[in-house]
Structures are given as structure tokens and as C-alpha cells.
Amino acid sequence: RRVHGELLLRCVGLHSEVPVSACTVMWSDGLAVVLLLSAVLRAGCAAGSKGCRFPGAPAHSSVFFSDDVLGPETVATYSCERGFELLGPARRVCGHDGQWTPEGIPFCVLNVAAGKAPMQISSDLGGIPQKAIDGSTSSFFNVDTCTLTRAERVPWWYVNLLEPYMVQLVRLDFGRNLPATVVVRVGNNRPDLGTNPVCNRFTGQLEEGKPLFLPCNPPMPGAFVSVHLEGANLSQLSICEAFVYTDQALPIERCPQFRDQPPGSTATYNGKCYIFYNRQPLSFKDSLAFCRSRGGTLVDESNPALQGFISWELWRRHRSDSNSQYWMGAVRDPQDRNNWKWLGGEDVSVSFWNLPGGNENCARYDGSKGWLWSDTNCNAKLNFICQHQPKACGKPEQPPNSTMVAKNFNVGAVIDYTCDEGHLLVGPASRTCLPTGFYNEFPPVCKRIQCGFPAEIPNGQYQLLNGTVGYLSRVLYSCDEGYELIGRAQLMCDIDERWNGPPPRCEAIECDDPPSIPNGKFTVSNNLTVVGTMVEYSCNSRNYKLIGPNKIICLPSGEYDENPPVCKEEIQTAAAVPASPSKPTRPQTPPTKPRDPPAAPTRPSLPPARPGPQSPHQGPSSKRPGGSVDSSPAESAHVPHTVVASHPQDNEIPDSVNVRSDLSPNVNVAHSVDEERHETGARLNLGAIIALGVFGGFVFLAAVITTIVILIRRKSNPHYLY
CATH class of the missing domain: 2.60.120.260 (Galactose-binding domain-like)
Structure with missing residues (x-):
């Protein structure tokens, strides 16, 4: 079926699907034919049975499986293309551990020493x-x-x-x-x-x-x-x-095969096929036409190595007939009789002429001269060599744990490689079949990359996102509650078989220092304000009441669960205590909204009542006789206070700027008679003492001044008797 434009294949009897791109595919006349289910498909189908991955296949080979799922006990059987010899194990078995045994991959190779030139x-x-x-x-x-x-x-x-x-x-x-x-x-x-x-x-x-x-x-x-x-x-x-x-040789089986060619007449060299025809001599023109009719040409190139190869092949074929002659694809240049050209028009730059030469227009390999070149009459009937290019490169090798995709293996075809999950592609990702019959690159290798399990971190844990620790696997770190992650949370298994960074660390989350409150104090359950730390508040004096939660707790967010409380002063009415001069008490009155104080009635016979504590937002009050000043910090000015009615202080004018606004009453509370008498008596005694002292001082000063004046006048006027 096709999903998002990708053609998927379903494994028979299972529910897994893989894309067609995971298969080795051949194209024939526009029809895609799946030839071999390779690594990804087999691995996907075998995932449920924990089987093996693709075991790898050498070049020029085919591998057949007893079970396409590649489960345990699956047998892989190898065979080579025609002309190649299998070296190594022909059968391998998938074990329950997911490994193939024996370990080695066989080879499909050619013996390139046969028929060559030995010496000792x-x-x-x-x-x-x-x-x-x-x-x-x-x-x-x-x-x-x-x-x-x-x-x-x-x-x-x-x-x-x-x-x-x-x-x-x-x-x-x-x-x-x-x-x-x-x-x-x-x-x-x-x-x-x-x-x-x-x-x-x-x-x-x-x-x-x-x-x-x-x-x-x-x-x-x-x-x-x-x-x-x-x-x-x-x-x-x-x-x-x-x-x-x-395995990097061109087998003669890949060369053109014709019914009329002599047995053993084919040889290969440097990616080309050479067919030696020695049973039907022809003229130069007819020989060339014969080779071209079969897709080839006469030998139209030369270099020392090629000359050595052809000389050796001709020598071993004609050991008993040293007078044999073969056409080659070189002709004399009609514009320059001293120059020779190949059939393609290029000048012959490397030559092996037997000197002295003649004046003929065609060239041949001369067996009588040790297979050197000689000029020849073009109408002579000689043997000839047809040179052919291969049409295909053959099936390339497929490394283990890989996927190989190709339309075909003909000249010009491109082979693409990818590796299974957890493996790194080392080498080229694609190879091209060249006209020489070989691929332009060596095959890649899928290297298994294993980083090992990630490092543990204190107060945290990790999760393998891919469930593996192979190449490109990812790990995600997290911290326990009450801790925050410092560093990279996600790491990846890299090419050097290491995670691409150090593991993070988990540090305890701390709240800020507990906030202080006026007229209050707090105690902390831990030395550090980490998550779960409890801060307990209390007021400094019984005259203050704690408003709000008495405990706040540090949360994992780094904040406290509630705002701190406040210590609010309790306003009470003074109780009548006849025999004790202790401070009067005030009645507790519900707080009311502050308002402008009304002008208090003047009571000349009684001093004003004791005011409440001063707000920290107001200026300091002057000390009064017989009173006391509270030096402890008060609550904020926006918190209303309830105080008793007060009267103008001594030498103060009601409603003037000198009247303390925080002492203005919200309500008038009547004092008991005993309390007023007690406070009035105390204030009169103190005022009388001060007044008498001042008055006595004035009297004494007046007496002194009068005496001095009388004495001065007596001295200046003797008649002044008094």
C-alpha cells in the first residue's frame, strides 16, 4: 500500500511494514521486481521474533534464506555467479543470539594467475x-x-x-x-x-x-x-x-558469447574482452566489419601493458605456430605517410614496430617477429582480434546490516547503500558501474556503533528514546522532584562511540530567603531553603496578633506556597486597676476604614488619653510627660488601627497641624470614672510640681533683683532710707 507517496510492503504473516526503498529492486521494462529483501525488510519482519539482520553478501553472489523472516535457525546459502569460485562457508545459520555462524562472509573470486606468465x-x-x-x-x-x-x-x-x-x-x-x-x-x-x-x-x-x-x-x-x-x-x-x-576481475563469462567463436578464445584485460578469431581469416576491411557487427572493433589502442598482454596471449595460443598473423586497428595516415592513426582518428603515440618497415597501409601483430608490429597489405587475409566492452558490472557486494538499492547492474547503473539503525556508513553511499565493467568505488562498510549505557546522575534518571545505545540513539535526562537540570537534557550517540556531551547534573531547587515581617520573627526547618522547607512565623509581643498563615512551605517551583503573614497590633480598652499604676488596656475594636479625625472636645480638667503606637510611615512623635514611646516597628500605614478617643495634648490646638493624625479616634469610647480619676490625678501632681518649681524660681529671681536694686539706690542717695 502507499502512504504519503511511499510504497510499503507488508511481511507475510506479520503486521510490520517497510518501504520499498529498503529492498534490492530490479527494473525490467518499467516493471519493478523485488529480487532480494535486504537488511531493513528482513530486520523489520524479524523484529517480532528477535532474529538476525542481513548477514552480508560478497560481490558476484546470491544468497538464499530458508526463512524470509530471518528468525533463529534460518539458514543462509551462498552461490556465485558463473565464472567465480566460492571461497569460505557456503552455509551460515542464524543463532538465537541474533548472530550468524560461522562469522566469516565467503568470497566469490577469480583465479587471475591461470594462463599468465610465471618465472622461478x-x-x-x-x-x-x-x-x-x-x-x-x-x-x-x-x-x-x-x-x-x-x-x-x-x-x-x-x-x-x-x-x-x-x-x-x-x-x-x-x-x-x-x-x-x-x-x-x-x-x-x-x-x-x-x-x-x-x-x-x-x-x-x-x-x-x-x-x-x-x-x-x-x-x-x-x-x-x-x-x-x-x-x-x-x-x-x-x-x-x-x-x-x-573479486575485482572481469570474468570471461561476462563477455559476449557467440556460437561460432572458437573455444577458449576469450580473454579479459583491464575491463575489456578480447576474442581471438583464428579459424576464418579475413581482409582488414572484412575483419573490421565483422567485429563491428557484433558490437566490437579491432584493437585500437596500445600501451606497454596491453602489448604485453596481447603478446602473451598470442604466444601461448600459437606456441607451435610462430608464423601466425593478426590484424590490429591501425592504418597509415593518408596525409602523412610517416604517421599512423587508430581507427578512431587518434595518432598512434606508443608503437611497437618491427624495423625496418615497409610501405603498406595496414598493420598486424607479426608472430614471426615476436608479435611486434608490421605493416601489411590491407587485402591480405589474416586472423583478427575483436575488442568488446562489457555490458554490466555484475552484482556488487552488500555489507552486513545494510540496504542496497539498484535498478540494475548494467554499465551506468547507480547502486545506493544505507545502513541499519545503530550502524554508521563508512565509505561511499553510492557506486556507479563504469564502462570497464567495474564499479567506481570500493564497497562501503556498516560499522556498528555502540556508546554503552549513559552515565547515571544523582537525584535523576534517564530514558533511552530509541530503546538502543547504538549510532544516533538518543537519551533524555530528567531530575527527581525538588531538583532542576543543569546542562543538556538530551544527548546522542556519536560517530566516536561516545555520547556527544557530558551528562547533566541535578541541583536542589532553593527558594529565596524567607521574607521578614515587621514586629515578627520566623524559624526555618532546614539550614537551606530547599523544596519542602517549612518557615514558621510568630510575633515578637503579645500585643500583636499574627494575621495570615503561620507556616509557609518552599515548593518545587522555587516559590513559597503562600505569602507571609503580618503581625497586627491588638487595640484594647484600659481596664480599671485601682491600686496599680500599670498601663491602661484598650478594648479590641474591629478595624474600620481610616478617616479624617474629628475635632476632639476640649477637656481642660483632664489630660488626654495615652495614644497608640506610631506608624512607621509617619514622623516620630515627641515624648510627653508621664507617657512612654514604643520603639518597635509598627505595621504598614495602610492597615487601619482602632484607637481610643484622645484629647488635645498640653499646649496643642485641636485640629492643628501639630495634632498626630494617627491618634485621631474613629469612634469615641467613654472612659470609666476610675480610670479618668486615676490618670488625671497622676497628671495633676506632676504638673503642680513643675508649676510650683517654675513659680518658685520666678519668685526667688524677683526677690534677688529687688534686693540688688534697693542696695544700689541706697548707696547713691544717702538720704534714701528705705
Whole structure:
């Protein structure tokens, strides 16, 4: 079915769906045909059974599964394309742990040493070097099928592959039992010097008829593969058969096949096919027309390596007929008789002429001259070589845990790779089939990235958002109640197999310091005001009453659950205490809205009643005789107070600016007779003492002044008797 433009496939018998892009697809005449359900599809279908992922497949191979779900006990069977040889396990089994056994992936390889040019240090008993690559193997030494050197200090044998290959594996079947060290080298330098890089080394007992496999890891490029026998004593090297394996070679099975071509007439070199026709000689013009009718052409290029390959192929095909002749695709330039051109019009820049030459207009490979070039009459009837380009690159390898998508594997096709979840694509994401029959890039690898479980954090926890700890997996951290997260909450598993940042930390949430209240105090249940801390308030004096909650608690939000209370002064009427001069009490009166105080009636016979405490928003009051001043802070001015009726203080004018507004009564409360008498008596006694003292001072001062005046007048007037 199609969802949001994406075509989905449903697994048979299950309820999981995956996109078609997860499959290996071939296109034929506009019709999409699913050839192989690859990693994502198989993994999706096997998710419910905890099976295996796609096990991987080598190049030029096909893999078949006994169960498309890839559950436990599923068997994967490998086979190679025609012309390739399977090396490694042909069957692998999915285990209950989700792993395939055996571990290794097989190879589909070609033996590129067969029919090539070998050489060795010396020969004994007719054991020439060509016997190591003649295709006839023997379990035991036989002088007819095995090579043999003389006793040498370090005997060697090598094969010239005629072109560089990516050598993956070398197999050697030895013909003698002896302890020794075998060194295999691969490179492009002279192999007899022993300077090429070492592919592999083996030290131990060589057993006759038992093959020795020496892999090159990683694969090594080179046109020469040499075998060196190192030992303490002189020894003879005998090789019954040598195999040089690679999967980067063009098999002849991928070349054009025609019914009338001679058997064994096809060879490949550098991504091209060469078909040698030696049974129907034709003229130059007819030979060219014949090759072009089959999609090819005569050989129309040259370089030393190609010349060496063609010379070798012609030599081994005509060992007994050295006079054979083959057309090549070069003609004399009609504008310049000293110049030659290829059929495509390019000048022949690299040539291998047998000198002196003639004056003919066509060219040939001349067997009588060691397969060098000679000019020839274009009407002569000669053998010819057709050169073809391959039409396809074959099926590329698919790494384990990957998805491969391709329309086909022909020249120009693009192969796209993606990796399964938790794996990193190392290498190219796409490859293109070139006209040489090879892909332009080496295959990628899906590397399994595992970061491990994230670090634990105190007072917190984490959650794996993907349920995995592989590549691009994400983890989300959170803190316990009462703690806040410091740092990045979400991390990702990165390419270096580490989480892309340090884990965060959880710090306790703290509220601000408890607010102070006027005329009050508080106690805290903890040293720090963390979440859950309780602040308990109380007033400093019994004359104040706590209005609001007596306890507030620090919340996880960093705020307190309620506003702090206030300490409000309690206004009471003075109680009559006949024998005690203690402070009068005031009656508790409900607070009323403040208003402008009315003018209090003047009571000259009684001093005013004691005022209440002064508001902090008003100026300080002057001390009065017989009164006291409250130095403790009062509540805010906007909180109304209820006070008793007061009277103008001494030397004050009612309703003047000198009257304290906070002492203005809201209501007139009558005093008891005893209270008024008690306070009046106290105030009269104090005033009388002060008045008498002042009066006595004035009298004394007046007497002194009068006496001084009388004495002065008496002295100045003797007749003044008084």
C-alpha cells in the first residue's frame, strides 16, 4: 500500500511494514521486481521474533534464506555467479543470539594467475614454472605437474598477472614436506628482488598435497605475485599449483558469447574482452566489419601493458605456430605517410614496430617477429582480434546490516547503500558501474556503533528514546522532584562511540530567603531553603496578633506556597486597676476604614488619653510627660488601627497641624470614672510640681533683683532710707 507517496510492503504473516526503498529492486521494462529483501525488510519482519539482520553478501553472489523472516535457525546459502569460485562457508545459520555462524562472509573470486606468465629462480628435473599455473593439481609431488627448483639459499617463484589486480587471497599447493618460512609478496616491482610489500607470511611445516591459504588483509594491488622460501639451509621450492584470487576481475563469462567463436578464445584485460578469431581469416576491411557487427572493433589502442598482454596471449595460443598473423586497428595516415592513426582518428603515440618497415597501409601483430608490429597489405587475409566492452558490472557486494538499492547492474547503473539503525556508513553511499565493467568505488562498510549505557546522575534518571545505545540513539535526562537540570537534557550517540556531551547534573531547587515581617520573627526547618522547607512565623509581643498563615512551605517551583503573614497590633480598652499604676488596656475594636479625625472636645480638667503606637510611615512623635514611646516597628500605614478617643495634648490646638493624625479616634469610647480619676490625678501632681518649681524660681529671681536694686539706690542717695 502507499502512504504519503511511499510504497510499503507488508511481511507475510506479520503486521510490520517497510518501504520499498529498503529492498534490492530490479527494473525490467518499467516493471519493478523485488529480487532480494535486504537488511531493513528482513530486520523489520524479524523484529517480532528477535532474529538476525542481513548477514552480508560478497560481490558476484546470491544468497538464499530458508526463512524470509530471518528468525533463529534460518539458514543462509551462498552461490556465485558463473565464472567465480566460492571461497569460505557456503552455509551460515542464524543463532538465537541474533548472530550468524560461522562469522566469516565467503568470497566469490577469480583465479587471475591461470594462463599468465610465471618465472622461478631455477628449474630441476623438468619442473618448469608454468606447471604451477597449468590447472592440473596433484595431491603429491609429480614432476609432470609440479615445479621444482634447485637447492637454493632463498628460492623464489612468481607470476606476472599482466595487469594490476586487487589480490585478496593466495593459495599454494606445495610438493615437498619441509619446515620453512613462506613469504608472499604483491606489487609492481621486480619480484625477484624481494622488495614488493608482504601480503602474508607463514612459518611452520609445509605438508605435501595440503593447500596453504594466505589472505592479503587488506587486499593489495599489484601485477606480480611472488613466493619466497626462507630457511636456515639450502632448500628446493616445489609448487604443484598456485592460485591468485580477486573479486575485482572481469570474468570471461561476462563477455559476449557467440556460437561460432572458437573455444577458449576469450580473454579479459583491464575491463575489456578480447576474442581471438583464428579459424576464418579475413581482409582488414572484412575483419573490421565483422567485429563491428557484433558490437566490437579491432584493437585500437596500445600501451606497454596491453602489448604485453596481447603478446602473451598470442604466444601461448600459437606456441607451435610462430608464423601466425593478426590484424590490429591501425592504418597509415593518408596525409602523412610517416604517421599512423587508430581507427578512431587518434595518432598512434606508443608503437611497437618491427624495423625496418615497409610501405603498406595496414598493420598486424607479426608472430614471426615476436608479435611486434608490421605493416601489411590491407587485402591480405589474416586472423583478427575483436575488442568488446562489457555490458554490466555484475552484482556488487552488500555489507552486513545494510540496504542496497539498484535498478540494475548494467554499465551506468547507480547502486545506493544505507545502513541499519545503530550502524554508521563508512565509505561511499553510492557506486556507479563504469564502462570497464567495474564499479567506481570500493564497497562501503556498516560499522556498528555502540556508546554503552549513559552515565547515571544523582537525584535523576534517564530514558533511552530509541530503546538502543547504538549510532544516533538518543537519551533524555530528567531530575527527581525538588531538583532542576543543569546542562543538556538530551544527548546522542556519536560517530566516536561516545555520547556527544557530558551528562547533566541535578541541583536542589532553593527558594529565596524567607521574607521578614515587621514586629515578627520566623524559624526555618532546614539550614537551606530547599523544596519542602517549612518557615514558621510568630510575633515578637503579645500585643500583636499574627494575621495570615503561620507556616509557609518552599515548593518545587522555587516559590513559597503562600505569602507571609503580618503581625497586627491588638487595640484594647484600659481596664480599671485601682491600686496599680500599670498601663491602661484598650478594648479590641474591629478595624474600620481610616478617616479624617474629628475635632476632639476640649477637656481642660483632664489630660488626654495615652495614644497608640506610631506608624512607621509617619514622623516620630515627641515624648510627653508621664507617657512612654514604643520603639518597635509598627505595621504598614495602610492597615487601619482602632484607637481610643484622645484629647488635645498640653499646649496643642485641636485640629492643628501639630495634632498626630494617627491618634485621631474613629469612634469615641467613654472612659470609666476610675480610670479618668486615676490618670488625671497622676497628671495633676506632676504638673503642680513643675508649676510650683517654675513659680518658685520666678519668685526667688524677683526677690534677688529687688534686693540688688534697693542696695544700689541706697548707696547713691544717702538720704534714701528705705
